Amino acid sequence: MTKNNIIELIDIHKSFGSKIILNNLNLKIKKGSSTVVVGGSGTGKSVMLKCILGLTNPDSGTLLYKDQELNEKSRINSKFYTKIGMLFQGSALFDSLTVWENVCFGLVQGHGMQIPEAKEISMKNLKKVGLDMNIANLSPSELSGGMQKRVALARAIAASPEIIFFDEPTTGLDPIMADVINNLIIELVSDLGATAITITHDMASARKISDTIAMLYNGSIIWQGGTNSIDTSGNDYVDQFINGRADGPIKLNIYE
Amino acid sequence: MFLVSFIGKITLNMLSETGRSAIFLFNTLSNGFTRPFYFKAVFIQIIRIGYNSLPVIGLTAFFTGGALALQIYVGSSRFNAESMVASIVALGITRELGPVIAGLMLAGRVSASIAAEIATMRVTEQIDALITLSTNPFKYLIFPRLIAAIITLPILVFIADIIGIMGGYVVGTMSLGFVSESYIQNTVNIIENKDFISGIVKAAIFGFIVAFMGCYNGYHSTGGAQGVGQATTRAVVSASIFILAANYLLTSLVFTQ
Numbered sequence: 001m002t003k004n005n006i007i008e009l010i011d012i013h014k015s016f017g018s019k020i021i022l023n024n025l026n027l028k029i030k031k032g033s034s035t036v037v038v039g040g041s042g043t044g045k046s047v048m049l050k051c052i053l054g055l056t057n058p059d060s061g062t063l064l065y066k067d068q069e070l071n072e073k074s075r076i077n078s079k080f081y082t083k084i085g086m087l088f089q090g091s092a093l094f095d096s097l098t099v100w101e102n103v104c105f106g107l108v109q110g111h112g113m114q115i116p117e118a119k120e121i122s123m124k125n126l127k128k129v130g131l132d133m134n135i136a137n138l139s140p141s142e143l144s145g146g147m148q149k150r151v152a153l154a155r156a157i158a159a160s161p162e163i164i165f166f167d168e169p170t171t172g173l174d175p176i177m178a179d180v181i182n183n184l185i186i187e188l189v190s191d192l193g194a195t196a197i198t199i200t201h202d203m204a205s206a207r208k209i210s211d212t213i214a215m216l217y218n219g220s221i222i223w224q225g226g227t228n229s230i231d232t233s234g235n236d237y238v239d240q241f242i243n244g245r246a247d248g249p250i251k252l253n254i255y256e
Numbered sequence: 257m258f259l260v261s262f263i264g265k266i267t268l269n270m271l272s273e274t275g276r277s278a279i280f281l282f283n284t285l286s287n288g289f290t291r292p293f294y295f296k297a298v299f300i301q302i303i304r305i306g307y308n309s310l311p312v313i314g315l316t317a318f319f320t321g322g323a324l325a326l327q328i329y330v331g332s333s334r335f336n337a338e339s340m341v342a343s344i345v346a347l348g349i350t351r352e353l354g355p356v357i358a359g360l361m362l363a364g365r366v367s368a369s370i371a372a373e374i375a376t377m378r379v380t381e382q383i384d385a386l387i388t389l390s391t392n393p394f395k396y397l398i399f400p401r402l403i404a405a406i407i408t409l410p411i412l413v414f415i416a417d418i419i420g421i422m423g424g425y426v427v428g429t430m431s432l433g434f435v436s437e438s439y440i441q442n443t444v445n446i447i448e449n450k451d452f453i454s455g456i457v458k459a460a461i462f463g464f465i466v467a468f469m470g471c472y473n474g475y476h477s478t479g480g481a482q483g484v485g486q487a488t489t490r491a492v493v494s495a496s497i498f499i500l501a502a503n504y505l506l507t508s509l510v511f512t513q
């Protein structure tokens with residue numbers, strides 16, 4: 001692999017109707033790295049992940065996975081979906097299945113594992129995200145939002161994927177649980193050698209879990225650099241964002 | 257000017273909907289007939305679509321048969337042909353009313369619930385989650401529902417036929433004064449296999465329409481809870497219209513003997 005990039009987004013454009021969401025977006029993700037993408041609400045961070053995952057198609061631009069172009073066909077041929085895990089912002093648990101069946105789902109469907117073995121792995125993963133075993137037989141609708149998020153997290157990591165996408169993993173969790181999840185993400189990257197791409201608004205979590213931070217603004221990545229250089233980026237947009245100031249170059253159209 | 261652009265818009269809409277449904281059907285069939293097969297999902301849907309619809313189908317068929325007997329009695333007594341009641345009820349139910357009523361009831365009951373379920377899965381990103389977990393939604397969600405409806409509706413219609421004829425029999429013998437043996441004899445004499453078969457073939461096609469409209473409208477829903485509502489309404493309305501249109505076409509093209 002050239003430059004060790006496992007995922008590359010090149011000149012990605014995406015609009016919904018006349019609304020331009022992603023405009024000339026470029027992003028490189030190093031293998032084994034932990035990248036956090038930050039950016040204002042509604043700037044298209046979730047849309048960017050969905051483009052990589054093939055859940056929505058970019059209008060133009062190129063996506064690369066290990067230097068191979070990613071499209072509908074190559075995702076199937078390279079068994080892309082057995083190598084990734086995705087935590088959806090809204091959890092997206094299957095409400096017709098129980099908690100443990102949700103966590104098992106990818107193991108059974110994607111990896112052809114037998115149910116007893118898959119169930120055992122599911123239980124281990126539920127424990128990892130700090131959930132009690134006695135919720136395993138409940139339906140997702142019987143859980144709190146934070147618990148659902150953690151079940152979804154367990155489902156995303158159950159098959160030990162090569163690349164894990166987290167869309168706001170700590171939103172809606174209490175500070176202690178958020179830190180447990182932070183540690184889990186760090187462990188997945190350092191121990192299992194996974195590559196993590198995380199979207200978060202939680203700057204404390206971003207600093208803790210990432211080695212690279214990228215900022216999405218106005219449809220493109222305006223800054224990408226090491227986490228330890230974020231405070232000295234010299235970029236006014238980044239400064240304003242990470243310090244959470246209302247005044248600065250980023251204007252919100254609150255009164256529109 | 258306005259009219260022209262209006263007609264143009266409707267035509268374009270219709271064409272794009274037709275194209276989109278054709279692609280949807282192609283995706284369903286091309287994915288559905290490859291491994292792995294979700295037999296369990298088909299079985300669950302057969303129970304949900306078929307077994308759970310039995311009470312509704314039974315009741316509507318019974319009352320329709322009864323009302324049909326009353327109306328035909330009124331009509332036939334004007335020609336002193338009251339003895340025709342049993343035969344006309346039997347033919348009317350098996351050839352026409354059994355399949356149409358079962359189809360319409362299932363358009364209400366099953367199209368709506370399929371559309372609501374799949375639309376909710378769409379707006380809560382569960383369909384996206386399926387894909388990221390290596391599961392093809394056409395194979396896992398759509399195909400089992402189509403197959404289950406195509407298998408189940410003929411069975412339901414067969415049951416509706418029998419209960420509908422029984423409805424006619426009950427009304428005929430209890431309130432119209434027919435003798436039980438001769439009513440049964442008249443029914444048995446008139447009915448041929450092809451009367452049943454035409455209804456059963458129609459039913460399979462209605463089953464396809466019911467499930468397809470539910471799946472298609474649910475799958476393409478957008479925009480939150482409101483979108484789920486719209487998808488459900490559209491599924492029921494379009495399934496009902498297509499069932500009635502298909503019924504007329506089938507009757508006039510194939511089943512006039």
Ligand SMILES: Nc1ncnc2c1ncn2[C@@H]1O[C@H](COP(=O)(O)OP(=O)(O)OP(=O)(O)O)[C@@H](O)[C@H]1O
Nearest residue numbers: 016017021039040041042043044045046047048089
């Ligand atoms: N399916 C869609 N149809 C139309 N517009 C969409 C669709 N999905 C997203 N959008 C629009 O794209 C923009 C970006 O959405 P996205 O969900 O990516 O934001 P985000 O950066 O993840 O925000 P947040 O931090 O609040 O999650 C929003 O303005 C949204 O309205």
Ligand SMILES: [Mg+2]
Nearest residue numbers: 045046089167
């Ligand atoms: Mg988002």
